[in-house]
Amino acid sequence: MADQQIKSEISGNVWKILKAPGDPVAEEEAVMILESMKMEIPVMAPRDGVVASITVAEGETVAEDQVLATLRG
Amino acid sequence: MFAKVLVANRGAVAARVIRALRGLGVRSVAVYSEADAGAPYLAEADEAHAIGPAPARDSYLNQDRLLQVAALAGADAVHPGYGFLSENAGFARRVEAAGLTFIGPSPRWIEAMGEKTSARALMASHGMPMAAGSGLLGAEDAAAEAARIGYPVLVKPAAGGGGIGMLAAADEAALLAAVERSRAMATRSFASTQVYLEKLVLRPRHVEFQMLGDRHGQMRHLFERDCSVQRRHQKVIEESPAPGVDATPMAERAATILAQLGYDNIGTVEMLLGADGAFSFLEMNTRLQVEHAVTEMVTGVDLVAAMIRLAAGARLEDVLPAEITVQGHAIEARVYAEDPVRFLPSPGPLTRFRPPAASATLRVETGYREGMVVTPHYDPLLAKVIAHAPTRDGAIAALGEALAGFEVQGLKCNIAFIQRVLASDAFRAGRVHTGLAQELP
Structure with missing residues (x-):
């Protein structure tokens, strides 16, 4: 199956990255937590798989629709 | 009374505190980050000082810089507003160590209530009802x-x-x-x-009690607010009185407990109200609340002026009328920059921003005006709209009408969500609980 992109639903900042490339994740498991307007927004894996890449860093500003990570498997 | 007060905050609450200071004949010092240069609240103050870049840790949370500006401006007190440093005991101590007054409760109370499990233990030991x-x-x-x-x-x-x-x-x-x-x-x-x-309290209501104490051992309550309508554990609609419940005995009990403790300025006791009518303590906020205007409208008491005078050493009986009653009903809506369905934050430009006109029965508190950009650095509150009427039905109608005329373009906002709540049978009947927003049709 092709890698699947996980995109940001909001503009804000990357508060905490919880997974690294190679980590297995379950559907609805948090990959990272974004922060915007004092709200913490968990970014969930859309399905079971393995994290192929994390394309942002903690503290980075992200825009809506920006790719945050990719998922394999 | 103070001669000059630094307001360590931004936006609507900074404007609100500056207004109270002006009413008391006290000079005000506003501060602003790079993101807030030119914001409307700055023009309200007697002077304004830049304090740093947009991220809060570099500006509104930058204690060194705030204390430096306070000294530079010759302020003799600091008002923290809400959020930011308002519940930071370390900052309150530094303000006092610099020889200034922190406008709020003494640092030891901020500390005692800030650690939630020890606050629960302290309150329980004085007879505050508590969930297990x-x-x-x-x-x-x-x-x-x-x-x-x-x-x-x-x-x-x-x-x-x-x-x-x-x-x-x-x-x-x-x-x-x-x-x-x-x-x-x-x-x-x-x-x-x-x-x-x-x-787990099933279908709980969030009911909180407004407290005011002085530095001389006196404590009074200003009744309750029902803040059950929430999303993401944050309040959206607040009202006073709480519909369909006599909360005054609980308010009196909370005031007695805080008087025993010796609590000494403004504060709010937050509680859950179960379907069985039992109250249980959640936490105490040692500051002015976002929703204070609801209480101000039904009691006629200016809470911000009161907390300033009490911090300056005034006695409660000189600040509050002998008898305080609840007149009519007030409801506040928090207009947030967010998606009205999924409640995700939506910073962006305010290409159009036309709040309803304020009147004796409609308050509008905002830190924004058309053309400004709402950044992701601060909370999503665009405006608070508070309607006051003789009855709850009247307040719901007035608030709904005011929001219908509130034009916001350029970012997503939650007015449609608030209108859905106001129009729902459950809200209109006063059957509120903290899960109501999730149950709307």
Whole structure:
């Protein structure tokens, strides 16, 4: 199956990255937590798989629709 | 009374405090980050000082810079507003060490109420009603603790955030599964396996009590606010009085407890009200609340002016009228920059921003004006709209009408959501609870 992109639903900042490339994740498991307007927004894996890449860093500003990570498997 | 006060905040609350200071004949010092240069509240102040870049840690949370500006401006007190440093005991201590007055309760009270488990223990020891809970769970004691507390219970990660890993359990089988799953989620998300239990209050209401105390041992309550309509555990609609419940005995009890403790300025006792009519303590906020205007409209008391005068040493009987009653009904709506369906934050430009016109029965508090950009650095509050009427039905109608005329373009805002709540049968009948927003048709 092709890698699947996980995109940001909001503009804000990357508060905490919880997974690294190679980590297995379950559907609805948090990959990272974004922060915007004092709200913490968990970014969930859309399905079971393995994290192929994390394309942002903690503290980075992200825009809506920006790719945050990719998922394999 | 103070001669000059630094307002360590931004936006609507800074404007509100500056207005109170002007009414008291006190000069005001505003501060602003790079993102807030040119914001409307700055023009209200007697002077304004830049304090740093947009991120809050570099500006509104930058204690060194704030104290430097206070000294430079010759302020003799600091008002923290709400949010930012308002509940930071270390900052309050530094303000006092610099020879200035921190406008709020004494630092020891900020500290005592800031650590939530010790605040609960302190309040419980003085007779505050409390829902049962456990300490951190060991490997074997989940079932025994849950049996002692009584089902249903909520399993919560101790190092939580974002609601991750909070799971309800109605019986022992569900509990053991929930503890295991919550520990796994907490381990993956927070690198901690620690979880604890709380009694789950079903369909609770959030009812809170406004308190005012002086530095001379006097304490009074200004009745309650019902803040049950929430999303993401943040309030959206607040009202006073709480519909369909006589909360005054609980308000009096809370005031008695705080008087015993010697609490000495403004504060709010937040409680859950269960379907069985039982109150249980949540936490105490040692500051002015966002929703203070609701209480001001029904009681006629200016809470901001009162807390300033009390911090300056005034006695409660000189600040408050001898008798305070609730006149009519007030409802506040928080207009947030967010998606009205999924409640995700929506910073952006305010290409059009036309709040309704204020009147004697409609208050509008905002830190924005058309053409400004709402940044992701601060909270999503665009405006507070508060309607006051002789009856609850009248206040609902007036608020709905005001919001219908509130034009916002350029970003997403939650006015459509607020209107759905106001129009719902459950809200109109006063059948409010903290899950109401999720149950709307």
